[in-house]
Amino acid sequence: MAMFFDPFREFDRVAEQLFDRQGPRLMPMDLYRDGDHYVLSADLPGIDPGSVDIDVDGQLLTIRAQRTGRSEEGVKWITRERPTGAYMRQLNLGQGIDTERITATYENGVMSVLIPISEKAKPRKIEVQRSGDSSQTLTAPELTS
Template identity: 25%
Template sequence: MFGSLTNFESLFDELRRMEQDMDELFGRWAAPAGIRSVSRGTFPPTNVGATENTVDVYLFAPGLDPKGIDISVQQNLLLVSGERRLTINDKATYYRQERFGGEFRRVITLPEDVDANRVEAKYRDGILQISLQRTEAARPRQIQVQ
């Protein structure tokens, strides 16, 4: 009864192998596999979290020049763009290239209560941290009963 399910697994394995073969044939990077992998087009990987006072965005992007990173906030969108330059040896034969190189752009939707005038950005150890303050009206406050 369950014998046909194993055929699906081998079919997907074969499709994955064919995709990697096509990527190598046409010079594209093979797509990473696994739950912790980042697919193509999502550089840099990003975490977004929030506290009562801030929304914090972390972009994991080693090898960037901080002067070449452009950050802007438009309405409730955070736009981050830049370029990672890679040193490539023309005389070497590469069998696999997984490190992203080139221009990137990420657009991150923010909560509506972010104050676009109160934003800080720091780049350290390959991590770009952007902290956006929430508006005063959005912060919880204690009201005393008289």
């Protein structure tokens, strides 16, 4: 049987056991903009979707999840690298986000959160009217020059 040894992973495992880390763990995520919304994808493998809690307080988005471990009596662990416990991630959404329309889905261990941009924050054209009968539509770059 082939074995992989990563001294840093082993150091992290030993440190967690020594210091009995009970605080929330960080979940890896990707965040990108796709058109008129942002997409947040967070890795949460083995999480019960019912344990996930997503809330928005002002402009602060918080994702919480819980992974429970196996607690079988008489089991002697050979290795235990899959951490259990609470996971948490917080993001400051900033201005221009429609917090009322945020949605989330969980599929294949990945939590996807769609964060729409508000209508007020989207680029738009402004119509400039002349003092005569005709009107002209200018785009934002033309207004600055």
